[in-house]
Amino acid sequence: MNSADSRASIEELHSSSKRIVVVGGGLAGSLEGLFLAKRLGSSYEIRIYEKREDPRLHEGDSGRSINLALSTRGLTALDKVGLSEEVSSQGVPMYGRGIHHSNGQFEIQPYGLSKKGEFLTSISRHVLNCILLNACERAGVNLCFKKACSSIDLANNILYFEESESLALNSSFESTEQDIPWEFDNVSSKFIESEIQRTSDVSFNVNMVKADVIVGADGVFSRVRQILENCTKAKFNYSQVYLPTCYKELTINPTASGSYAMYPNCLHIWPRGRFMLIALPNSDGSFTCTLFMDEDGYAVSFKNIETNEQLLNLFSTYFKDVIPLIPDLLNQYFHSPLSFLLYTQCEPYHFKNNIVLIGDAAHAIVPFYGQGCNLAFEDCRILDELIELHCGKWFDVLQHFSQSRKSNADVIARLALENYLEMAQKTSSRLFLLRKRIQITFSEWFPNTFPSLYRLVSFTNVPYRDAVSLVEKGNSALRKYLICSLCVTTLASFYWIKCLWRTN
Structure with a gap:
């Protein structure tokens, strides 16, 4: 570290202005920074630190980003910061699931109540992130890219950020980082600098930043969370x-005329039992497809698809109608990285009165209910409401946030796991479809007595935990109604038979 950088870093520590630092500039971090700027921008400096480069400088990376399906929870949060219309204009409405049956038939299963016109909004993660970052800049948030959080002095609330032009490519540093015995209560800049010098092929700078409040929004492998986990206090x-299910991403490009190759206003699903293919529409006329399969252990798995012939055999057997839609299927498949699915849980979501985790840093879930982003955006909205409720008393705000969000996050994590079975297997079952139609009919006739779980989760802001409780009460009432109906019908039948017998 040169002397100029050192002086600048030390000046950060002696700054008299109050500061909130958001670690992570992805979807949750950028929205949280925007909420904080609008709520507290006059009394706090808001900064976002992101280890990647500015995503607005390049097009989105393909292969590791399942498209987003924004529902009411996410759009409500965006509406509170004035972005719902802009985001919706960049997305594509999806009114239901488009099921491609193995026999070639296609049908649409509506999501919500037909009279209300309820739908999800499909949007690219990259596009949404860019919208949020632009809004942050307009609101006066300081954005700092290519700065990775390496440590936090929890006693003094000082963050240490490492800067490098090739941080993401330096695998030797990543392996070293896990072995550093961080002393969280008394971290010195000399200690960190000496560890960084092990990777002499890249030039690093260390920035020390004092913060009054730290928001950990740095994703599923959160460094902020790791620091809290390793601190025994x-x-x-x-x-x-980790799930045995993995995924690869593919793309269906627009037709030669620039139109969609399939019906655009639904989430397309090819359910095939233990595996499935899904496709979400993009505003440019393309579809982002995701192939979900087990990595190994079954005849149909990623490990058993290593040649062109094996891949073509898979698609000609199970996804025959997709082959003409992806002319470069072979090239796309074998160049798309294999990505893994996992879910995480932690407790509590906060530390004292100055650190809080949100989004995937607090509760990563699998994508099968389409609620990961919506859950993270709801975190931002709830945190903002609690800041207002508790008049900025951070201990009360963060404690209340942990207590209220933990139970709800656990519920949607379970529902997301269960929904994979529904998407991959049950959506092609006639018995399942009949039961769903009955549920939808009862929900439309008696919405307060027999609410639909999917509708409560996707098209309301009812807490996840309360949604499950309401549906369980409705199911219990429905069972009692059916049992009573059966008893009355049985008694009436016996009475009718008895009358006939007496007549004869």
């Missing part, structure tokens, strides 16, 4: 589980 619990 935090009494912090954490767990993660």
Whole structure:
């Protein structure tokens, strides 16, 4: 670190202005920075630190980004910061699931109540992130890219950020970072600098930043969360589980005339039991497809698709109608990285009165209910409401946030896991479809007595935990109604038979 950088870093520590630092400039981090700027921008300096380069400088990376399906929870949060219309204009409405059956038939299963015109909005993660970052800049948020959080002095609320032109490519540093015995209560800049010098092929600078409040929004492999986990004084619990299911991303490009190759206003699903293909529409006329399969252990798995012939055999057997839609299927498939799915849980979501985790840093979930982004955006909205409720008393704000969000995040995490079975297997079952139609009919006739779980989750802001409770009460009432109806019908039948017998 040169002397000029050192002086600048030290000046950061002695700054008299109050500061909130958001670690992570992805979807949750950028929206949270915007909420904070609008709520507290007059009394706090708001900064966002992101380890990647500015995503607005290039097109989105393909292969590791399942498209987003924004629902009411996410749009409500965006509306509070004045972005719902702009985001909706960049998305494509999806009114239901478009099921491609193995026999070639296609049908649409509506999402919500037909009279209300309820739909999800499909949008690219990259496009949404760029919209949020632009809004942050307009609101006066300071955006700092290519700065990775390496450590936090929890006693003094000082963050240490490493800067490098090739940080993401330096695998030797990543492996070293996990072995550093961080002393969280007394971190010195000399200690960190000496560790960084192990990777002499890249020039690093260390920035020390004093913060009054730290928001960890740095994703599923959150460094802020790791620091809290490794600090014994935090009494912090954490767990993660990898699914056997993995995925690859493919693209269906627009037709020669620039139009969609399939009906655009639905989420297309090819359910095939233990595996499935989905496709979400983009505003440019393309579809982002995601192939979900187990990595190994079954005849149809990623490990068993290593040649062109094996891939073509898979698609000609199970996804025959997709082959003409992706002329470069072979090239796309074998150049698309294999990505893994996991979900995480931790508790609590905060540390004392100055650190809080939101989004995937607090609760990463699998994508099968389309609620990961919506859950993160709801975090931002709830945190903003709690800041207002508790008049900025951070201890009360963060404690209340942890207590209220933990139980709801656990519920939607479970529902997301269960929904994979529904998407991959049950959507092609006639018995399942009949039951769904009955549920939708009862929900439309008696919405307060027999609410639909999917509708409560996707088209309302009812807390996830309360949504499950309401549906369980409705199911219990429905069972009692059916049992009573059966008993009355049985008694009436016996009475009718008895009358006939007496007549004869």
